[in-house]
Amino acid sequence: MSRLGELLDRGNELIITGEAPVIDGGTLADYEAKLAELAPWCDAMNATDNTSAHAHASNVAMAIAMQRVGVEPILQVVCRDKNRIAQQADIMGAALHGVENICCLTGDDVTAGDEPEARRVFDLDGPQLIRLANSLKEGRYLSGRKIDPAPSLVIGAVENPATHPLDYRAQRAAKKILAGARFLQLQICYHPDRLEAFVAALHANGFSKRCAILPSIVAVKGAGPLKFMHSSVPGIDVPAAVISRVADAADSAEEAYQLVLEQCQHALSLPGVRGLHLTDFRKDSSMGRLCADLGIRPRSERESRANDFALAN
Amino acid sequence: MGLIATIEHVIKKPIWDCQMCGQCVLHDTGMTCPMTCPKTLRNGPCGGVREDGNCEVKPEMRCVWVKAEDRSRNLPLMPADWREHFNNLRPPVDNRLKGDSSWKNAISGRDKETPPGWTPETEAPAAEVEA
């Protein structure tokens, strides 16, 4: 089973996932170098599926590349570009290469990308895709045709805790958990009160026990990416005060670091949160500093310590 | 389009902007047609809803699901179970039914048919999750 699957089964240890950089050309060695900053801290990393509706090397190819350089992939599958037949083929194709972790997303619209004239698909929606992955895991295609042996899949999803309808977001997360999601990577959230209310609702109803809630953290280096996310990424609202805190600081890069650190600390302090999903936009070797400041050890150490613990018991 | 489908279209198009998917779920979605969502989502809003509650794809349009969620709670004269069904996991659309009369398919039960490999959730939906 995947490391992520084992962590989910064990049920109490910290989980760190990360967003792997996209691939636009280059060799496997180039890619390995790009992964080197974030990968040592992550239990698994997302092999993204044409993220933000921009074409890149495919999710399946990326997942296989990650495995070849020793990084455990989470195969992202979005509903924007492919119909249900192609989605099943991707999950099964990746499974053939030993990819077990699947993250099911509805996905940004084509209008969010650089080819807005493309046809959008959305044959399925996010919750239906989770259910579909579950069918594959149980040994059948959507048609009912048998899969023997059934692939071993660890199914997850995403949710945005910070957008409208705010009161409904936790219910939508619960719907995904009931459909079979065992981990939820949340969209980055610049409204701590919204994140708190969202996690608290899931935690109070026992959903955080059956599904690992992983708030997203985007490590930014200045106000630029904050402004960009605010204006250009659907569903992300960055309050003006947050932007000006970083923009007006004497040392914007340091202020941005402090903001990110505070976000991590806040998220990890919430009962029901199991870990973090990290994205590194800084690319200046801050990830080591961040994890050290948070008391998070590299994956290799967490792995061996957990093994010691298991042996001792 | 057959006669019944034509009649259905004439009635439902002006009121709900009905897209004639042939498998109507209006009663479960606050009498708001999910097929008018640009992503044709049938299980709730995507993560791209704007801060003002408008649609990711069409900034001038209110998100269909923000409207649906509000109406499923507040629309008068709706039976309680219609409200409760809001959180149900709706199965994938059968694209063969597009253009058909959903009334006809509701009477025959055709609209309830799902792909053989599809299983509904085994547990009740999460209506009780208080935000």
Ligand code: SF4
């Ligand atoms: S914002 Fe609302 S209406 Fe627009 S695509 Fe998303 S769910 Fe559909």
